[in-house]
Amino acid sequence: MENFTYNALPSRVVFGAGSLDRLPQEVAGLGVEKALVLSTPRQRALAEDVARRLADQAAGVFDQAVMHVPVATAAAAVAEAKRCGADACVAIGGGSTIGLGKAIALEFGLPIIAVPTTYAGSEMTPIWGLTEAGVKRTGRDAKVLPKTVIYDATLTVSLPAHIAAPSGMNAIAHCVEALYAEDGNPIISMMAAEGIRALARSLPAIVATPDDLAARTDAQYGAWLAGAALGAVSMSLHHKLCHTLGGSFNLPHADTHTAVLPHAAAYNRDAAPAAMAQVAHALGSDDAPNGLFDLASRIGAKTALRDVGMQYDDLDRAAELATTNPYANPRPVTFDGIRALLEAAYEGRRPAPAT
Numbered sequence: 001m002e003n004f005t006y007n008a009l010p011s012r013v014v015f016g017a018g019s020l021d022r023l024p025q026e027v028a029g030l031g032v033e034k035a036l037v038l039s040t041p042r043q044r045a046l047a048e049d050v051a052r053r054l055a056d057q058a059a060g061v062f063d064q065a066v067m068h069v070p071v072a073t074a075a076a077a078v079a080e081a082k083r084c085g086a087d088a089c090v091a092i093g094g095g096s097t098i099g100l101g102k103a104i105a106l107e108f109g110l111p112i113i114a115v116p117t118t119y120a121g122s123e124m125t126p127i128w129g130l131t132e133a134g135v136k137r138t139g140r141d142a143k144v145l146p147k148t149v150i151y152d153a154t155l156t157v158s159l160p161a162h163i164a165a166p167s168g169m170n171a172i173a174h175c176v177e178a179l180y181a182e183d184g185n186p187i188i189s190m191m192a193a194e195g196i197r198a199l200a201r202s203l204p205a206i207v208a209t210p211d212d213l214a215a216r217t218d219a220q221y222g223a224w225l226a227g228a229a230l231g232a233v234s235m236s237l238h239h240k241l242c243h244t245l246g247g248s249f250n251l252p253h254a255d256t257h258t259a260v261l262p263h264a265a266a267y268n269r270d271a272a273p274a275a276m277a278q279v280a281h282a283l284g285s286d287d288a289p290n291g292l293f294d295l296a297s298r299i300g301a302k303t304a305l306r307d308v309g310m311q312y313d314d315l316d317r318a319a320e321l322a323t324t325n326p327y328a329n330p331r332p333v334t335f336d337g338i339r340a341l342l343e344a345a346y347e348g349r350r351p352a353p354a355t
Helices: 021-029 041-057 072-084 095-108 162-177 186-210 213-232 235-250 252-269 273-283 289-296 311-320 335-347
Strands: 014-015 036-038 058-062 088-093 112-116 126-134 135-140 148-151
Touching: 014 021, 014 162, 014 213, 014 289, 021 041, 021 088, 021 112, 021 148, 036 041, 036 072, 036 095, 041 058, 041 088, 058 072, 072 095, 072 126, 088 095, 095 112, 112 126, 126 235, 135 235, 148 213, 162 186, 162 213, 162 235, 162 252, 162 273, 162 289, 186 213, 186 289, 235 252, 235 311, 235 335, 252 273, 252 289, 252 335, 273 289, 311 335
Parallel strands: 014 148, 036 058, 036 088, 088 112, 112 148
Antiparallel strands: 126 135
16 A cells, blocks of 8 residues: 555534434533524525524524625625624535635635535535626645534435435535545545445435435535545546536536536546556446436436536537646646536536546
């Protein structure tokens, strides 16, 4: 075995159906006096329920979280946290809400208690993202890593299949990139492969039987592993593409990950054969890119960028943006290669088989 370095990220995880009942105890355990509850407008009722549970520990509700965390939204959230005297944030929702909590932590230093209701896995990473003037900036900072994460699968039962499916594919994307990250290691690879297995078996069950609490719990387990894996290593081509498409073209985050992932895997297949073999094995497939495409198709997720709002005329600009300051990647990143990748993802083609 080769030498490696593994940095464990400090976080507390409370896992299991009904775990939301422990929220007041967990908030108190952090020494928090007043927590601002964050949500999207659609999840306002859930945020208000959380605020009621917290009672005197709640500073209020801010329900303006949106995709890709625009800097104006982040500034408004920071201002509200200061106004109401919050000394922590409880972020309940998916990646948009947890991302907003991270923006507050980055600017104002407030600790985050995350209660995820999707399978994105961002609650387990120190990665933040902010969008301004059509460009999404990302970075890593330990202070944006949630102090406590509460996984309660009962909160995901109402998540419809058309949201649950791409959310789970988003988490699988974290695992795939963790397996070929330049700073990967055997511990993270083990977590990433297990994350893929958990999500690959649970997502079809969730789509077939939406109230299957065991499958929902299994998907949260996979999302936890996916986020923890990505949080400990660097991102590569797939995430660069999705950050570009989301920040510059305002495409939906999870759907974009779903459409791009098989083609990013195909792009890197020959340059990262060991990682692709692990992905294929975890999926129960002979080929990683096609296994990813088949899973997305099986669970009814959209596999074409044109179906999630991408315009053909924007492909050249997207390729140009994605190849400017690219992330480290197993295969060299070129404009022509990325342009071809994006066109295949735009059309939703099945990846070509390995040669």
